[in-house]
Amino acid sequence: MAKKTRVAAPAGENPRRPCPCGSGKRFKACHGAGDDVIVTRPFEGLAAECDLVALREFLPSATAPLPLKDAGGRTVTLASVLPGASAALVRPSGDVLLGMQVQTRSGDLSADLARALAWGLAAEPGTALPVVGPNLTGVDDATRLQDVLDADAPLDLTLHSDFAWWVAPEDGSEPTAEVLATVERANAVIMPTEAVTGEGVRAAYWVDTGTKAHLRWVRPEPEDRLVAALARLQARGQLGLGEGTKYAGSFRAHGLLVPVWDLDREMHASEWSKPVTDFAAGLEQALADTAPLTSDERRARDALAGKQVTLR
Template identity: 40%
Template sequence: NQLAGLHRTDGVVLLALQTLAGSGDLSRDLAANLLETIELEPGTPLLRSDLPEAGPRLQDILDLSQPFEVEVRDGFDYWMSPDEELTPEIKEELEDLADSLIDTVKLDTVDSAYWCRMGAKEFLRWSMPYDEDAVINGIARLHAKRESSIDGSKFLGAFRSCGIVIPVWELVRGTEAEDISAPAAEFWKSLKAAIENTEPLDSNERRARAGIISRQITLR
């Protein structure tokens, strides 16, 4: 996505998280894009091709005392201001983009976990805003004991996106979001305890960790 930001005609500022270029410091990149987008005239997109110079990072310019709430949308109509007139061409383009989306539902029983359907399979993607090593070690502890499954699911591995590690489970075929909500909440009790465990890994746990690490990928 080459569009780094958008200042909508109604004054709302949108910031893209996954773009093609970066300095290696995602927080700095996002802060630079946000500050520049705010200064744009309403109705103007930010197309960034150069890298930002040294400056504040995202946590330096946001009010971290405010709650962070995630809202999952099933289309891209939020790109447009409510008062903007949509031409048939724009409507068709937005509909085509919406058709390409992965069906995603945010679980309401735990933080940052998302049920997804890709093709004929269902998955649970669980964003972990915790230290990556602690998360991987925690899952390795459970995996070594064959306790990394959630209600019959299969733990596949993890990927990184925007600096966050995201473990993934393949769910039992046909599982809906409401089916996995309660089991995920119950599983979190074990996972949280494993993440907070600071004891050194034993040999079986180290082997499990090595397997998890070998399957990790990073999405940019």
């Protein structure tokens, strides 16, 4: 079961503030009212959980076939972001695309994606769904992504260097000047991003922000267990990924922790495969260690806690 959290306004806090679910509504008119809840780990139970979090939070241009139990012969593709940040669109061919980086209207991203999927499978070719949420798609049920996906199937992600895949003139026509301008604007702000792969490595991504290079690694372990393992490595001086690297901290996203390292920007993304693979082996050993933390490891854990932030 996904973990659900009812969001209440702390004593003395303004209920007119923006709701933490990101809907854009005031708290009192959104999750501060009624029985709605925020699901803090919406993709729990799916083998693709870590990649889904990456798609939602920081992958700029990426796509993956959605491993559905039954798509009825239709092709459904999950995308980091669609034109206009649409929740879904249907190609003239009938292929369905679902967007991850969207404006939502509920506290459960998994349910929102299931609603967008149901809309896409029923919609006319050439149409788009701007916003998804309860009562906005004509699909008002309790279906979640976990109900329609092959839970054991990972995502076969493709990272793109631009947004040329937005343009798919299947009818043979040329894209309009407006469409090309939209793609050009999106390409202008994309940050180069590549997957770092290796044995024991999944959902680790190199990104060049223009001034620094980072590794962002979505981890599936419970936070307490992962932080304890990182603290053990920190106490041994083994938390870096090699010369010129630095552990920068971590952020929480949709119930998972995402450690981040600063990297040498002169090195190509592919050159980080071995350092990250070696680190993964050391991390697995630290995760398997169930002994109580030493005093040095406890101090390291407390220091790491000060380098954590939460994304909505």
